[in-house]
Amino acid sequence: MAIFRETVPRGVVAKLYEINWSIVLLLALLGLTGTAMLYSVADGAWDPWASRHVIRFAAGIALMLAVAMFPPRFWMGLAYPVYLAALVLLVGVELFGHTVGGAQRWLEIGPVRMQPSEVMKIALVLALARFYHDLDPDKVNGPVGLLIPAVLIALPAALILKQPDLGTALLVIVTGGVIVFMAGLSWKIIAAGAGAAAVGLPLFLAYGLEVYQRRRIMTFLNPEEDPMGAGYHILQSKIALGSGGLTGKGYMQGTQSHLNFLPEKQTDFIFTMLGEEFGFVGGIAVLAVYALVLANVVAIATVCKSIFLRLVVIGVGTTFALYVLINAGMVMGLLPVVGVPLPLISYGGTVMLTVLIGFGLILGAHIHRNAEPPRGTGLFG
């Protein structure tokens, strides 16, 4: 054993001391930005969004810190059960779910209304990380190492796609794919997969999509074709952003937002409103904060000793990055309109909970970066 063996802190105080406070600070900045924007959405009122957002955010931060205290062993033990539970919930949505806007996404259990697809985002990351942690690194490109992760990803992706929620399904697939890639997938297989995708994607677009999903993609490709129809949202969003200019129209002065030309501005289109009211300066600043958070996440991943923690950090970070990229890309007209919120700024409880629990795991990984939990053998080992 080495002389300069880095230690794992023990006890809550020691662990709190090891918290990566720069991430917490950046997250707090985002949460408060969201609160301020939601205050503006309501035309200068705390109700109905801003007050709840800030309360949820405060509770979420506390939960995040609590999650960070648990050692990696705890999460490894939970990985498969949580994954299974999330899978069951997704099937439950299929059977008993609430339909919102033509898609079944919500499940009501007692007083709790939840989106199992959100739970799955964390669960899949944990399950895949656990799987690779337990796997002999030499077998990553073997039959077991390829097949099991493919099934772990494909099952939830198929169920989510059936809701139908194309955006989240893609998000789950890409997150899983990034984990598989980081686990050491060989470039040969990547090349083969890319070739298969080049063949399969057109087929999927032609046969695997709902009519509304295909129309969304078509209108995304040419929004000005149909300005009052499906392309309306994208066009109005671009008008709002563009008219914001360099410094924006001023806080609570966004005409596009306040005159209701923007749809769902408290959720999916909140970045548009931010861009309209604070201009290019505001938009870039927010993107920079997200980028800084992600840089910190990657840094944490590289200092983690265990495969489990590295992959958890990368997985959660990827999900977070995808949220930001898809949402911002969508409101700027770079991507089709898919219902993906801007994490921590958009209004919405489940997503905020998912993201902050995810960051709890990342902060926990940072605290326990030197821990080297043994490879498990059993399913719950």
Added chain:
Amino acid sequence: MRRDRQEYDLKFTRRALLLSGAGLLAFGALGARLYTLQILESERYRVLSDGNQFSFRLIPPPRGRVLDRFGEPVADNRDSYRVMLTPEQAGDVSAAVRRLAGLMPLSEDQQRRIIDTARRGPGFRPVLVAEDLDWETFAAINLHAPELAGVSPDVAEVRDYPFGPAFSHVLGYVQPASEEQAGNDRLLRHPGFRIGRAGVELARDEELRGAAGSLKVEVNAFGRVIRELPDQSIPPTPGDDIRLTLDADIQRFATERMSGESGATVAMDVNTGEILALVSTPGFDPNLFVTGISAANFNALQNNERRPLFNKSIQGTYPPGSTIKMIVALAALEAGVMRPEEAVSCRGHITLGDRQFHCWRRQGHGRVNMRDGVKTSCDVYFYEVAQRLGIGRIRDMLQRFGLGPAPDIGVAGVRAGIVPDEQWKRARFGQGWSLGETLISAIGQGYMLASPLHLAVMTARFASGRAVNPVLYRDRVPAEPAPMLGVNAAHLARMHDALEAVCHEPGGTSFALGGLGIPGVRMAGKTGTSQVYSITRQEREQGVRTQDQLPWRLRDHGLFVCYAPSDAPKYCVATIIEHGGGGSRAAAPPARDILRRLIERDPSGREGDLARIGAQRSREG
């Protein structure tokens, strides 16, 4: 194992860097996109944003007023409290109308009409629910307006005709433009906008309309107005005021004096041609048309046998009867076919071929010279004149005095009269002219037709000796006096004397009137009767001897033309009372009263002195 681990770590770090690079690229793409949108293309999107944010609402211009010669408004605008409904904002239109019906009186019919209109038009165009609401109802709706989506109470201007029926025919009225007329004209489609439908309102519509302004407003995505920006709006240009030559006081007086009768009166300044009164009775209340006349009211007007919708003063043409006799006599003097002193013997009728031509006085007038012939209106005298003149010279003189073609007074519907001759009859009936028709024409019967306006022009020309033309608008009064008619002044003077005798000498057909009733001022006039129906022999045997025993619609029309002062003519009046019996009895008294009012008030002698007139009026009132 340790080497493996190190290699594995290295591989992970490499891939983490690769992933970071991909992330950086993606964030870079977002930044670049943001730069394109917000910096490079900002101007374009700002224009689109303004287009979203602002729209222009049409402001209808206030309609110009119509004023009488002294500036008193006879067609004005007043505030009307209205309720509008914007279907798009209301959502369920029928529900909104039902809720409104709880706040204000709205009949089932009206509700249906509103719902129909709302469904037909595009949803963003407001539909008029009701106007002219009283203040309490309007206040109640204002109070509830916030809960009634799409309902907007507002104040608009509506046309107001303060004199009601007195000016009904002259002014006409205003109504919303029809669907065809409106086309795509935003102003004509505006629910509060009205266009002229008849009379002066129609004739001078373009000037009265003015030009629409536009109000810049901020709207939200649903078209609801958030804010008005009056600083950046273009105010409407109000329509021009139109000033008439009419005197509101004379017009009203004449209307009242003739109430109960079906008839018309035209009063003119004999020297300028300015029309001072243009009255047709019965009239109607043009205010009824402004807010939409009910079918029942309209039918009542339409089916009334005294034709209130018909402007008898310019559209009604009647045989002028004896009112043209002084012109025929003048033609005889001018042609030199009759010496003034030459006497004709009247035995009540003459025989021409196998036909008898009667004088109105069955027992005859005895020996009659020209002055007596006019004074007593002896038909037999004029049969003799007619035979000597021939129809051509009668026609020429009557046309010189304005009969025949329709005078242009700047309103639609002025009817031409008829001054018949050989050519006219051949063209009209394809038949030749008979001498008997010349005789009948000389006493203003037969084919001859003239409107009250024609008769007023004839009287004005006769009184002034000038070729005056009738004028209805102050801005069209000619600056120069009208040219002389070119009639021998001595001949004209003889005729003036004869018409004075009609009113002031025993035996004159309107001697019974007792003159003008103003000491020192004498009048001149001529009666006329135009026959509508001949009492048959059978009826005569059954005891029907007088006009009074006939049904109203078969009785003769009474006519009277007059002017005063007779020594220096200033004003003339031509009056017809439909089915009123003889002119001396039915038409002369109201015409005389109107003429007296003109002399007393002397509207031409008090140009534009509004303040004094106003003060005087309030003292009188």
